[in-house]
Amino acid sequence: MEKFINKNQSYLNGEWTEGQSGRSYNILNPYDNSVISTVTLATSGQLAESFEVAKQAQKDWAKSSAEERRQIMVKAAEYLKQNREEIIDMISRETGGSQIKANVELQLTLEILEEAEKITDEIYQVREVPSAMDGKVNHIHRLPLGVISSISPFNFPMNLSMRTIAPAIALGNAVVHKPDVQVGFSGGIIIAAAFEYAGLPKGVFNMILTDLEEIGDDMLTNPIPRLISFTGSTPVGQHIGEIAGKSLKRVALELGGNNPFIVLSDADVDRAVDAAIFGKFIHQGQICMCINRIIVHKDLYEEFAEKFIARAKELPYGDQTDPKTVVGPLVNERQLEKALQFISDAKKAGVNVALEGERVGNILTPTVFRDVKNSDDIAQIEMFSPIVSLIQAETDEEAIEIANDTIYGLSSAIFTTDLERGEKLGLQIDSGMTHINDQTVNDAPNVSFGGNKMSGMGRFGNPWIVEEFTVTKWISVQSKYREYPF
Template sequence: MSNVEGLNKSFLNGESVERLNKSFINGKWEEGLSSRSYDIVNPYDKSVITSVKLATSKQVEEAFELAAEAQKSWAKTTVEERREVLQKAADYLKENHDEIVQILSRETGGTILKANVEHHLTMEFLEEAIKYADEVGTSREVPGGPEGKVNKIYRLPLGVIASISPFNFPMNLSMRTIAPAIALGNSVVHKPDIQVGLSGGVILAKAFEFAGLPKGVFNMILTDIEEIGDDMLTNPHSKLISFTGSTAVGRHIGEIAGRNLKRVALELGGNSPLVVLSDADVDQAVNAAVFGKFIHQGQICMIINRIIVHQDVYDEFVEKFVERAKALPYGDQTDPTTVIGPLVNERQMEKALNFIEQAKKDGVTVALEGKKVGNVLTPTVFTDVDPSSNLAQSELFAPIATIIKAQSDEIAIEIANNTEHGLSSAIFTKDLEKGEELALQVDAGMTHINDQTVNDAPNIPFGGNKSSGLGRFGNPWVVGEFTTTKWVSVQTKYRQFPF
């Protein structure tokens, strides 16, 4: 039996998940020192997966202190050393694929399809980071200055990265920060959403422990805001705060970071439009809209939040979309046939039901009425939605579709831009040249022609405009985000000064 196989059995059976319900600080599994505990549950049936003793502010402070010290040595490692660690972590995640997918599904409420997609994306971010681990420590020369001056531009690690990840895609949205940080010579203090502490934190810590990452370079804290407040944001050792989550929290982080002159990488809320133009292939647009609206029950920042359809194809689109949405299988997310699983918690369910009830009170047309089955909400479809209404302007984060009629292609683009957000977007048209021209008019970080809005890859500039965030992930853009540049000049000939 290989070491990886041994770790597979020792970590991912029920008993060891219970055992590894701890934070990972300075290379050790540490039980939280709080008097409070948190039960991580399966959103479908509320069964307890494990119970976590929460880490305290003192433990967070300790993690940052240790990370700052460990980073000094890690920054001096060779490219080969960093690549070896990242590759071993990737090997661990690959070898334990099946068990990890099961935990992802049980803990997040995501379907098996969604869990497989998330595992795949996690691997892609990790493997891409291996490629650019050589971007730090080397220099390039640029001309300029007096005779005899040699200008060298170095790219250096930032230091300690504070990482905060969300509940919806906890593994890959954590790795999207952790992998580049480590590859580029930084250390990390990471806090996953406690609801998904195993897939957002414990599994990743186990992978890096297996990979032999030096102690203190990666620290993972299982706790909540009630316990630690803003400690992840205010600690003086952190040089960058990487956060994926709501715009409201992102603004709070931005205020604190601004006061303390810290960098941020913020991927925030979305209100992504799918625009169906008059010449679109309606069947293909419906296929994309059903997937891009209902994957993971709509709980994705770049999910299709508004479907904007030209009046010439509106009725055909609505009829076909409703029929498809009505037939989606729902229930236990661990059943491979399930498409609509549970919302992550009762609070999200209550928010979704409130959106639905308010829209009904406002007189919005209901083309398909969903139903609450335990913590599962089946698809609801609203049509003839006013683009300026509360329903159209809110990030729904639920299997609720809003369809808006546009009188022209130009008006459709205006409606698409009528939002404070600007994360992802999509346009369906048979005229690809026109589609690309219109894509540049959409005020969003990403626009996909003849596809849906939920796309990600490790080598594209992922990020949003307006209230959807700051900064870009993806190679090579993330390299600039997670490093600092330094100018070193060498005067090789004596310089004459004017006085």
């Protein structure tokens, strides 16, 4: 961890740069609120300059060869591998994530870089299409999009930053990236260090440590970026979409979720419980894909509830850097207070608390509500914490209906012993992703990752990200004289 402390600055135009705001920010370990490092926040002027730098750098970067771009991905991954233990330690300390979570996050980040190596030759491909006009040849060219504005969240900051940054750069674009400053190392500084080590030309990747008080909507309104990539809450995503729409900018938005975990009448209860425990409590439920509602057929409901609650009670909690810890702290006290309010409101509404969590510093131990109606507020809000609702379904068909009764549509899961039927039912769930006999938290760089409804727009993953981060251009060549009607 100490290796990165001296890089506690923004990375602008290939230089580690002190913020000019005169304001500082303490990056904290959420377990004990100890200060990991203090950074100075950059200004809106520095951000504007970064976009200008990126615009100029992208022009040259767009001329780079596929092999040059591929080598940058290889070397960046090499840096992360060489510093694996220090990076895992920083991810854990900064995000409040367990050692399991930190290892998963770094591995996903490496997989993204490895997948990005495969797409460096996707630009400048030319496709010829037929023409009805005599002597005309149609060529469809794929070109880099330009500059991309990237904004990442606090929960899986390295992974959710890199899934925009790596493919964008691999496809000849430049990036201006703003991580959530409370996880500035995992979400920005270490990534910048990796690309610096890799020899990425100056200005192609710029990482700014700042906050909304300093820059407002400047990541969105600056005229230079052609696309805004954002992972975070649905309300913020709506705000971004509104601003981007006015300028006809593209967006890649991965937003909130109210993810259902469905246990059908023929499911193996013990295996379903194993999956649900992981899918709900990994990283304290602070993942957009985490299970929010568990919907169980009435014939299995009591057995499932009893076993799930018993397992949730046993989960070890505490200092996230302890390898034995499963439930660590929420990222800050504000998130904790928000979760406690959810619990309080549900209790006032008469919802049955089967397991009430305990507050220990910034830790909230697992909380389970049972006999929840899908219309209850607790079943319609994204918890983003170790709180879950158990809902009983009269039939398997009703379970699917309940699953779809939400404004969200990110991830979902179905447990059943009939795999063919499970996949057919999975197609009936209005979400971007459904997992049969698994939990809802799954990611890979070679699948179409994204949500439906209020859970987002666009798809990450190869090859879908190629379409998102490039532009096609039609050039026709008329080789024979064309007769015109006038």
